[in-house]
Amino acid sequence: MIKYTSEYATGLDGSDPLSAFRKKFSVKDEHVIYLDGNSLGRLTNGVSEILQACTEKEWGDRLIRSWNEGWYTKTTELGDKIALLAGASPGEMIVSDSTSVNLYKLVVSALSHNAGRKKIITDDLNFPSDIYILQGIVETLGEDYELVVLHSEDGISPDLNILENALDENTALLTLSHVVFKSSFCYPMKEVTAMAHNKGALMLWDLSHSIGAVPGELTLSNADLAVGCTYKYLNGGPGAPAFLYIRKNLQHSLISPIWGWFGQDKPFDFKLDYHPANGIKRFLAGTPPLISLVPLERSLDILLEAGMEPLRQKSIKLGEYLLCLADEVLIPLGFKIASPLDPERRGSHISLRHAEAYRICKALMDDQIGSFVLIPDFREPDNIRLGLTPAYTSFTDIYHAVKELEEIVSKGIFKKFTGDKEEVT
Ligand SMILES: *Cc1c(COP(=O)(O)O)cnc(C)c1O
Numbered sequence: 001m002i003k004y005t006s007e008y009a010t011g012l013d014g015s016d017p018l019s020a021f022r023k024k025f026s027v028k029d030e031h032v033i034y035l036d037g038n039s040l041g042r043l044t045n046g047v048s049e050i051l052q053a054c055t056e057k058e059w060g061d062r063l064i065r066s067w068n069e070g071w072y073t074k075t076t077e078l079g080d081k082i083a084l085l086a087g088a089s090p091g092e093m094i095v096s097d098s099t100s101v102n103l104y105k106l107v108v109s110a111l112s113h114n115a116g117r118k119k120i121i122t123d124d125l126n127f128p129s130d131i132y133i134l135q136g137i138v139e140t141l142g143e144d145y146e147l148v149v150l151h152s153e154d155g156i157s158p159d160l161n162i163l164e165n166a167l168d169e170n171t172a173l174l175t176l177s178h179v180v181f182k183s184s185f186c187y188p189m190k191e192v193t194a195m196a197h198n199k200g201a202l203m204l205w206d207l208s209h210s211i212g213a214v215p216g217e218l219t220l221s222n223a224d225l226a227v228g229c230t231y232k233y234l235n236g237g238p239g240a241p242a243f244l245y246i247r248k249n250l251q252h253s254l255i256s257p258i259w260g261w262f263g264q265d266k267p268f269d270f271k272l273d274y275h276p277a278n279g280i281k282r283f284l285a286g287t288p289p290l291i292s293l294v295p296l297e298r299s300l301d302i303l304l305e306a307g308m309e310p311l312r313q314k315s316i317k318l319g320e321y322l323l324c325l326a327d328e329v330l331i332p333l334g335f336k337i338a339s340p341l342d343p344e345r346r347g348s349h350i351s352l353r354h355a356e357a358y359r360i361c362k363a364l365m366d367d368q369i370g371s372f373v374l375i376p377d378f379r380e381p382d383n384i385r386l387g388l389t390p391a392y393t394s395f396t397d398i399y400h401a402v403k404e405l406e407e408i409v410s411k412g413i414f415k416k417f418t419g420d421k422e423e424v425t
Pocket residue numbers: 098099100101126127129130177181206208209229242
């Protein structure tokens with residue numbers, strides 16, 4: 001097949017309008033094929049210098065004066081930039097805490113806003129941490145509150161009719177992952193938000209697996225609330241703080257359940273009664289982790305320069321190329337596609353299922369085997385996720401990845417590995 005040649009892949013890279021963006025990221029070894037940017041995005045070039053300036057100059061020399069020289073406004077400045085990637089407006093987002101904690105803050109405040117209603121709806125395609133947070137909230141609030149976790153038959157896609165029918169007059173909140181972490185299913189944001197609103201429920205999207213790869217449509221959908229991660233396609237670095245979004249005209253009627261001084265109207269008045277700040281800042285709690293926060297800006301600027309629409313177009317092309325090679329080469333070796341085939345309904349990673357998925361992943365990552373090291377990730381029970389990050393993944397990466405997968409499975413090389421699991425997979 002002509003498409004399964006390195007010349008063909010090189011040709012696709014040659015006509016890729018975003019190909020130059022790869023150089024903005026740290027790619028030290030072209031023999032390491034990194035397809036896990038949906039779990040931890042690559043390091044952006046220049047970040048070491050930014051961190052050095054932050055520690056040596058801002059912290060070392062300027063000391064506490066730095067709070068008035070740019071630190072204090074970082075959470076909203078970065079939020080404004082993420083808002084543009086998510087189809088929201090400046091003033092509707094802040095960077096703070098982790099995704100899990102932000103979800104907690106927004107869900108609790110949404111429930112007290114929609115106080116007559118007692119039901120939260122989500123589904124079992126959602127990320128486990130999100131479901132734990134919801135379980136914990138229902139447990140804490142007690143009695144009347146109820147969490148409904150809808151079931152997906154095939155573990156890949158939801159049934160939107162079942163979803164629509166589950167919404168009722170008692171539903172306070174519908175919360176879903178925009179792109180599902182395992183299968184990559186991408187919800188039609190506008191349609192689903194409208195379903196929730198038709199029944200008077202608030203809609204909260206978790207954008208962790210879409211932000212930076214799939215354009216958000218928060219304003220277009222009239223979505224109420226959103227949270228998301230910055231260390232995946234936004235390349236903020238391990239444990240970089242997350243973001244949260246509240247629709248502008250809803251902000252004044254929501255109160256964070258965590259009344260910290262950074263969310264207070266005038267924290268430096270040190271008055272003893274809490275008055276929430278105007279706008280989105282009321283959802284800040286404590287002092288933001290500045291050193292973990294600064295790497296994000298460089299990457300956001302790069303993504304804004306590339307533009308969400310071109311990034312999405314490239315992501316789709318990468319996915320179509322991978323699926324085309326998988327069809328030809330990997331399906332005959334026992335792989336199954338566990339992601340939607342319709343690019344409109346798919347995010348930016350593709351899941352392959354194989355009975356030996358875990359041992360195959362170990363063989364792929366072993367630097368003694370094959371001519372390349374391929375880093376995907378494994379998700380229970382038998383998923384190999386291949387993350388395609390449009391800002392830096394090349395078509396040549398995909399060609400080499402399929403070659404490695406073919407080699408390791410067709411020659412049975414994975415059999416040299418045990419199935420013992422590492423702590424982090
Ligand atoms: C990655 C991810 C998270 C991670 O949450 P943290 O609190 O930042 O660890 C949460 N939700 C979804 C959907 C994710 O993909």
